[in-house]
Amino acid sequence: MGVKSITTSSSKKSKKQHNGKVKKNKKVKKVRKSKKPKSTSDDNEAESSVKDDGEDSKKASGNHVTADGILVLETKSDDDEGFDDYDGHFDNPTDIPSTADGSKTPSLVIHGNENDLANNDDYIALSASSEDEDAKQKEEEKQKKEEEILEKKQKEILNTDYPWILNHDHSKQKEISDWLTFEIKDFVAYISPSREEIEVRNQTISTIREAVKQLWPDADLHVFGSYSTDLYLPGSDIDCVVNSELGGKESRNNLYSLASHLKKNNLATEIEVVAKARVPIIKFVEPHSGIHIDVSFERTNGLEAAKLIREWLNDTPGLRELVLIVKQFLHSRRLNNVHTGGLGGFSIICLVFSFLHMHPRIITREIDPKDNLGVLLIEFFELYGKNFGYDDVALGSSDGYPVYFPKSTWNAIQPIKNPFTLAIQDPGDEANNISRGTFNIRDIKKAFAGAFDLLTNRCFELHSATFKDRLGKSILGNVIKYRGKARDFKDERGLVLNKAIMENENYHKKRSRIIHDEEFTEDTVTSTATASTTEDDYDIIEPPTKKVKTQPSESEAKKEPLKEKSEETYITISSGDDDDEDGYNPYSL
Numbered sequence: 352m353g354v355k356s357i358t359t360s361s362s363k364k365s366k367k368q369h370n371g372k373v374k375k376n377k378k379v380k381k382v383r384k385s386k387k388p389k390s391t392s393d394d395n396e397a398e399s400s401v402k403d404d405g406e407d408s409k410k411a412s413g414n415h416v417t418a419d420g421i422l423v424l425e426t427k428s429d430d431d432e433g434f435d436d437y438d439g440h441f442d443n444p445t446d447i448p449s450t451a452d453g454s455k456t457p458s459l460v461i462h463g464n465e466n467d468l469a470n471n472d473d474y475i476a477l478s479a480s481s482e483d484e485d486a487k488q489k490e491e492e493k494q495k496k497e498e499e500i501l502e503k504k505q506k507e508i509l510n511t512d513y514p515w516i517l518n519h520d521h522s523k524q525k526e527i528s529d530w531l532t533f534e535i536k537d538f539v540a541y542i543s544p545s546r547e548e549i550e551v552r553n554q555t556i557s558t559i560r561e562a563v564k565q566l567w568p569d570a571d572l573h574v575f576g577s578y579s580t581d582l583y584l585p586g587s588d589i590d591c592v593v594n595s596e597l598g599g600k601e602s603r604n605n606l607y608s609l610a611s612h613l614k615k616n617n618l619a620t621e622i623e624v625v626a627k628a629r630v631p632i633i634k635f636v637e638p639h640s641g642i643h644i645d646v647s648f649e650r651t652n653g654l655e656a657a658k659l660i661r662e663w664l665n666d667t668p669g670l671r672e673l674v675l676i677v678k679q680f681l682h683s684r685r686l687n688n689v690h691t692g693g694l695g696g697f698s699i700i701c702l703v704f705s706f707l708h709m710h711p712r713i714i715t716r717e718i719d720p721k722d723n724l725g726v727l728l729i730e731f732f733e734l735y736g737k738n739f740g741y742d743d744v745a746l747g748s749s750d751g752y753p754v755y756f757p758k759s760t761w762n763a764i765q766p767i768k769n770p771f772t773l774a775i776q777d778p779g780d781e782a783n784n785i786s787r788g789t790f791n792i793r794d795i796k797k798a799f800a801g802a803f804d805l806l807t808n809r810c811f812e813l814h815s816a817t818f819k820d821r822l823g824k825s826i827l828g829n830v831i832k833y834r835g836k837a838r839d840f841k842d843e844r845g846l847v848l849n850k851a852i853m854e855n856e857n858y859h860k861k862r863s864r865i866i867h868d869e870e871f872t873e874d875t876v877t878s879t880a881t882a883s884t885t886e887d888d889y890d891i892i893e894p895p896t897k898k899v900k901t902q903p904s905e906s907e908a909k910k911e912p913l914k915e916k917s918e919e920t921y922i923t924i925s926s927g928d929d930d931d932e933d934g935y936n937p938y939s940l
């Protein structure tokens with residue numbers, strides 16, 4: 352089922368606009384990264400090697416470089432992070448003016464077939480044979496010309512910002528919304544990982560894990576975040592966590608020990624130790640792959656979240672596509688970095704998940720999300736750019752499904768100093784607002800609203816253009832750009848195993864076995880105790896606390912239409928232990 356027109360009216364779940372009384376954001380302190388730290392006595396013990404490094408260390412911030420070249424950040428800013436040469440400015444490839452205030456957005460309805468080829472003087476009359484040949488020749492010439500124009504335009508865009516349209520021309524689509532849907536799919540295919548990229552990530556994780564185990568035999572390294580959910584862009588970092596039997600690896604000294612150990616083994620450059628943060632981490636670049644790695648310590652919440660997000664992906668068609676587009680959109684505007692008030696990957700996932708699960712036309716099965724990604728993207732921008740009531744509404748979940756609730760009833764975030772903030776309840780911890788760092792919601796909202804205007808204007812413009820003028824044009828290119836290394840369009844996630852996913856599945860399987868075994872032991876102990884005390888009629892034995900698995904609720908049953916269609920291409924890869932899979936299938940997404 353496809354939607355054949357774009358309307359602006361369907362996603363007005365909350366019409367409350369912010370009141371405009373927004374305090375100016377505090378300026379974020381910039382901390383200069385030490386790109387080429389001086390390498391000195393590598394042999395020093397990590398703990399003792401934390402020394403002052405001249406003038407830098409005298410800064411009030413307390414940031415300094417250790418003797419073995421590790422940057423220690425007492426305060427942290429990541430605003431120079433990024434994986435390509437984005438300039439942070441919005442370069443509109445078509446120079447279509449945006450309706451700056453976003454208030455007068457035209458309602459967009461695509462009419463009949465004015466642009467059909469049949470209306471473009473393509474009619475060839477049947478008559479005498481010489482005329483036939485003439486007409487045929489003319490037609491061939493015309494086609495040749497069109498191909499030349501397309502080729503020329505495609506050559507031009509090689510150096511521009513929307514390479515996903517190369518050899519993927521959808522300009523002849525009757526419905527503009529379908530054109531945008533195809534472009535979104537092409538973009539996702541374009542940035543999806545190749546076999547080599549997955550292998551490099553797998554290898555990188557293995558190498559770091561070995562090094563961690565070498566230093567701490569009681570510890571292991573697990574991956575969470577976008578690599579373990581297949582929601583990574585080509586340059587995304589890998590989020591890892593070190594957990595240990597003895598615990599305590601998050602101590603300041605241990606952080607330095609690991610940083611130093613990785614450096615000595617040539618496994619880390621550009622190392623930063625963020626020891627004082629709420630979640631202490633080490634950040635570095637693995638030099639062989641060039642991948643940015645974040646390592647946190649002694650936590651399991653990210654591992655839980657990874658499993659949950661994979662379940663969301665399985666149950667929510669369109670989630671992966673829209674998340675990747677929104678990530679890229681925010682990245683190219685440098686609005687994705689939580690350290691500078693941006694919107695992080697986890698928050699983006701929650702916003703899109705909530706949007707899709709509460710969309711009236713998806714709930715009622717009126718539309719198939721995969722066939723309507725274009726309309727949905729526009730409506731996502733409309734909702735969070737124009738209509739969402741940031742002042743009053745929080746996003747949360749109930750029975751595993753997203754809900755809205757009043758911010759005023761969320762005790763954990765009281766008192767609310769600035770009402771114009773995004774509040775998203777962590778699905779794994781109801782006291783945690785995962786978007787509390789997103790203090791720049793004003794710019795994010797503005798960017799979303801601008802994207803809505805740009806996309807709808809572009810759709811209008813291309814709708815009334817001739818097919819000749821549409822050739823080589825992009826709709827999506829009006830709001831996102833990609834300036835990484837040239838890529839092919841191969842999504843090879845089905846060809847090679849993503850070890851982070853497999854290991855996360857194994858981790859959860861193992862954990863549920865442990866819980867089961869514990870319960871079983873408790874049951875056995877209890878029944879033994881019961882048996883041995885049967886003669887003692889008055890001994891009351893408390894039943895063991897059971898971990899109750901939630902039954903699917905009524906609302907879950909209603910959500911059935913969001914389940915992925917089974918006729919999709921399905922390639923399974925054996926992880927060596929079939930039992931350990933949680934049903935995640937990259938090619939069904």
Ligand SMILES: Nc1ncnc2c1ncn2[C@@H]1O[C@H](COP(=O)(O)OP(=O)(O)OP(=O)(O)O)[C@@H](O)[C@H]1O
Nearest residue numbers: 576577583587588590652653656695696697785786
């Ligand atoms: N504010 C937060 N509170 C609790 N956990 C968080 C928070 N932010 C991130 N996390 C955890 O860290 C993981 C990675 O978060 P992140 O924002 O880096 O998203 P990501 O999917 O890895 O995106 P990206 O590819 O942009 O890095 C999340 O899946 C979540 O488990």
Ligand SMILES: [Mg+2]
Nearest residue numbers: 576577588590
């Ligand atoms: Mg991440």
